[in-house]
Amino acid sequence: MLWGVRPLPPRRPVRSPIPRPKQDTGFWGGPGYWILLIFILGVGGVVTYEKFFNLRDGAATTPVVVVAPEPKKVPTDVVSVPDKVITDSILGENLVDKSGDGVAVVDDGRDDLPPPPPKFKNEDIDALTLRKYKTVSTRLTTAHLGTEISKEAKAAHQVHATPEEPLQVNRGDSGQVAHYAAVTKNYWDSIDPDRCVPHPDANSFPGKVADGADRVITAVNLVVNIPRWRSTGLYAAPGERITFRLNSEDAKLGLVARIGCHRDSLVGGKRDQWHRFPVITNTKALDKRSVEMANPFGGSIYIEMPDRAEWVKSRDRIRVEIVGAVEAPIYELGKTSRADWDNRRLAPAPWGELVGEKMVLSVPSSLLRTLPYPEELMKTWDKVVETTDWLAAWGRRRSPERIVSDAEISIGWMHSGYPIMCYLASAPDMVNLKKLTTEGDWGFYHELGHNHQSGLWTYAGYGEVTCNLFALICMERISGQKVGGGHSDLGPLAAEMALDPVTNKGSPFHLLSQYYYPILAFGWEPLQATFDELDERKDMARANSIEAKNSGREFRDAQKKVDALEKEKVALDKKIRALDIGTLKVADKAAEKEAAQKRLVELVDEVKKAGEATGAVSAAKSDEKKKEIFVKIWSKHCGHDLGPYFACFGWPYTDHMKAFNKGLKSWMPKNFPPKGAPLAGKAKRNPFGSRNEAMAGDDEIHGIDNAENEK
Structure with missing residues (x-):
């Protein structure tokens, strides 16, 4: 033995392992178990991937399927049901609005039937x-x-x-x-x-x-x-x-x-x-x-x-x-x-x-x-x-x-x-x-205009007129059309109106044309300021409160005559419209239309005379006074006297108006008032580009409140 080196210990004998019996693991340890586990994990992965990512179409989580309706009554809390509902409009009665919406029911007696609406394609959601x-x-x-x-x-x-x-x-x-x-x-x-x-x-x-x-x-x-x-x-x-x-x-x-x-x-x-x-x-x-x-x-x-x-x-x-x-x-x-x-x-x-x-x-x-x-x-x-x-x-x-x-x-x-x-x-x-931003939609703008109208500046016969002021401004400012867009012939119509205000006073677009030139010259701001001021003026409130006489047998008889004349006017309007669109077949279409239009002109005077007997002359006086105030205030905000211009259409131009506008320069558009024969036939009679817009211009409805089933 070398000095300082310890000898290795003797090697231990290797023992043979004790044999153990082989354990039977059955299904859970066998290959079937592992195959099933891999299959389940694979299916779960695919389902999870489809559910949250949906590789094919990007679909979101599938909603829960609704249980079929129960065949028996489900117990619920007792809820009292009113004995009756408000059914006035269900029965067809035209009433003042009760809903608080501030929209009154107005029925002008017209029956403007549109063409049949398109079939409603019931959506089939797959x-x-x-x-x-x-x-x-x-x-x-x-x-x-x-x-x-x-x-x-x-x-x-x-x-x-x-x-x-x-x-x-x-x-x-x-x-x-x-x-x-x-x-x-x-x-x-x-x-x-x-x-x-x-x-x-x-x-x-x-x-x-x-x-x-x-x-x-x-x-x-x-x-x-x-x-x-x-x-x-x-x-x-x-x-x-x-x-x-x-x-x-x-x-x-x-x-x-x-x-x-x-x-x-x-x-x-x-x-x-x-x-x-x-x-x-x-x-x-x-x-x-x-x-x-x-x-x-x-x-x-x-x-x-x-x-x-x-x-x-x-x-x-x-x-x-x-x-x-x-x-x-x-x-x-x-x-x-x-x-x-x-x-x-x-x-x-x-x-x-x-x-x-x-x-x-x-x-x-x-x-x-x-x-x-x-x-x-x-x-x-x-x-x-x-x-x-x-x-x-x-x-x-x-x-x-x-x-x-x-x-x-x-x-x-x-x-x-x-x-x-x-x-x-x-x-x-x-x-x-x-x-909406290029062509515009006169029909929708027109109806919004109705919702903004005021009796302070909407006179008798102007129900389908002042609403179109809002259509004009939307056509300009929203849709990029020029002033008068949606009706390029407002200028010629204004000339026709000035040359023959009596015949054309029943045409909404002839009446609208009266506002065209002042808006073109001075913009919308003076008109907006006028509307704003009229709401606060006491003289306008007084003019708006003038009431018609409405008592006595004489009034009732006169009212019956007015109703008959108005009914005849509605029938003539429908006849002329039917002749225009070809639904009424006659031997001489031109002669029939000329006769109907002539009778319409006569009816204007007859209705006016009959209306005076009912006290409607008081309402006319109210309108005359309101027009006078309107022109005075619009003139003030324009910085020019508009009285002579509106006088061309038969509006009042009184000494009081002249005194009020004394410091303002009189204003008149170029080549106005027109000279010569009326321009009948040169101005378009249908200003709209589509059927729905055309009919929207002639509805004479200031709101329908056919409220139903209010409990």
Whole structure:
């Protein structure tokens, strides 16, 4: 052994391993287990990838399939149903507005029937499109439909009126009209939210909700300082029960739930064809903590906010929970992002809305499915309303205007009011930004003008005149047209009016032409300042309060004569229109038209003379005084005396006006007043570029409030 080196220890003997018996692992340790595990993980990965990324079409999460309606009545809280509803307009009576909208019912006796509306193409939302939509609400519920059909419902189900198969109505048969009125009233009186079933025509119009659409529980928070209809982005499926929940204090505030935006009643209208059931919307007071409601046709859901003085500056909010509705396409300016819109426009309801600060548009969802991000569209519509508000010298607007497209409306091709109503044919124009900013849309501008008219500067016979001032300014400032755009012949019409004011005083566009040259010369600002000042002048208020005499047998006899003459005038108007469009066939068309026009001229004097006996001369004196004040104030803001110019059209030019405008230079357009024969035939008689605009210029309607089923 070497010094300092320790020897290695002896090697231990290697032991043989003890043999153990082989363990039987069975399925869980065998290859079958691992194959199954790999298969499950693979399928799970594919499903997860499809669900969240959807490599093929970018679809979002598949919504939960709705449980089929329960065959038995579902126990609910007892909700009292009023014994009767307000049915004045269902019965066809024209009444002063009761809704607080400030829109009066006016019926001029005309029967301007538009051509049949286009067929409403009921959208067929396929499964793929529905799968792409991601339900916004986080809480879902089941659909509830009734199973019992009342005798009133059975009678209403026999009234079939759809865009595809309109119902023929004989307006001369008072019994038939009364029957439809009674059926309609009884039907809506009998609606029970627990037992309601869809009307057979509901799928035709307003349309069906996509199969498999989620019914949701969601809440809306509404600022109280914006009155009238408030959009919720929700839709009631036909016949399904909708529940509204709110706290006990808010139930005392006068809120109203509304289902449906198509509020015109056809029973009191003038149509001899109905392309939908006569009344398809209803309302109900939210005066309890829980209120149930149903509509057999379905419709967009709104909360109607009362207009209270103490709420004008309030920032308080009201929370309403809505149960059982379907989500609808909705865009809200300043709130809806591009990503939100890409999803929300695919929502399964058949109707949707575009909501701006000053305008709301209600259109079929089919127009919204592929609509690009509508921010600029709604900014433009807001600018339209801002322009009309400015010209009318209105203050800060409390609530937006609304336009609703419908399969059938009560009168005209469009009519003003809240909301403005139009046919489905006009719906694409509502969402056409390019047309709005280039060609313009006289029809919509015209109806907005009606909503801004004032009796201080709208005289007898000027109902279809001063509204077009708003159309003119919108055509210029929104659509880029020159002053007078939409009617390039206002200048020649002004010449015709000056040469023959008596014959042309019944033509709205001849009367409109009187305003053309001052606007062209001095711009819109002096006219806007005039409208603003007239609201504050005491002399204008006095002139506006002159009342006609209306008592005694002599008055009643004279009134009957006036009515007969007016009826004859309406008949002649219809005859001339029929001759123009070729629906009236006669041997000598030119002679018939000439005779009718000659008689119309005679009627002007006869109506005036007969009207004087009724005391209408007092109203004429009121108009004369208002015209005098109007010209004085407009002259002041123009810095020129407009009296001699308006005298060319038969307007008053009194010594008082001359004294008032003494320091102003007299003004007259170049080559005015005209000399020579009238320019009949040279100026266009139809200033519009499309049928709907032409009819909108001749509706003589200052608002239709065919309110329905208000509970």
